[in-house]
Amino acid sequence: MRIIVNGAAREVSAASDLAAALAELGFAEAVVATAVNGEFVPVAARTTLRLAAGDQLEVLAPMQGG
């Protein structure tokens, strides 16, 4: 199914939970924080959150900042 990852369309397996989708997208073991459709999803909730087609996923990581 198609979801939006960091603003770009990506394909992930249908009925993926968030943890599986992150692994499929290449973020396995990465230090990232996630939000789905604008709502923060903590690490502990990734295996229970089912993604749906069209979901907007944000995957953020530490970056330089002032």
Added chain:
Amino acid sequence: MSTFYGVELSSPLMLGTARFPSPAVLQSAVAAAKAGAVTVSLRRESAAERSGQGFWSIVRQLGVRVLPNTAGCRTVKEAVTTAHMAREIFATPWIKLEVIGEEDTLAPDVFGLVEAARVLSSEGFEVFPYTTEDLVVADKLLASGCRVLMPWGAPIGSGRGLNNVFGLRALRAHFPGVPLVIDAGIGVPSHAAQAMELGFDAVLINTAVSQADDPVQMAAAFALAVEAGRLAYRSGPMEPRDMASPSTPVVGTAFRS
């Protein structure tokens, strides 16, 4: 030493980590600045590049307390969500709360800021709100649960120093027990010294160091400046006056009848 939410920093100099020419220069600058804290942010990660993973490794090696920001957020919702994401990644309740309201000046949207501060404080965050020197806004931020304020000196990245010294002095006088950090607009070490001389508890500097020709040397200069300014404030500066007053005793002056 000033404390921020019960934490005593080793130095009143907070250093931003953006726009350094290389990670090695950043590391050397943090050491030269003797920074008490460094600010960091969150951005979209690329699975291919994983640049955030490398940066996070560098920051952890610095061994300096981290203050995450919500830079770039323009709504309460964006800022609150970003703060939650930052708390999980950086494992700290500290959040430098930015809700930007205007593009040219990057002035804070103080209405959204107060609301976001209220939400985050109620959720256990320790909020460092990027605000103006406005006393009424400051009062509302404190009522929203903030126990630190970060007024701007001048617009972010402008290097213009303390644009409204009168307003900043009033803020300091009005909230004597509240830790106050000058957050933006400092361009040279004398600006930082001035902020500390006025009794501010810390300064946050980024562009002035990272964009200097020699960032590491400039970081050392800022370290000296904040120390000088803090010592001066504690020493009780003299009051300025309009007319001259001879420093050498007048009594006993020769050639006078």
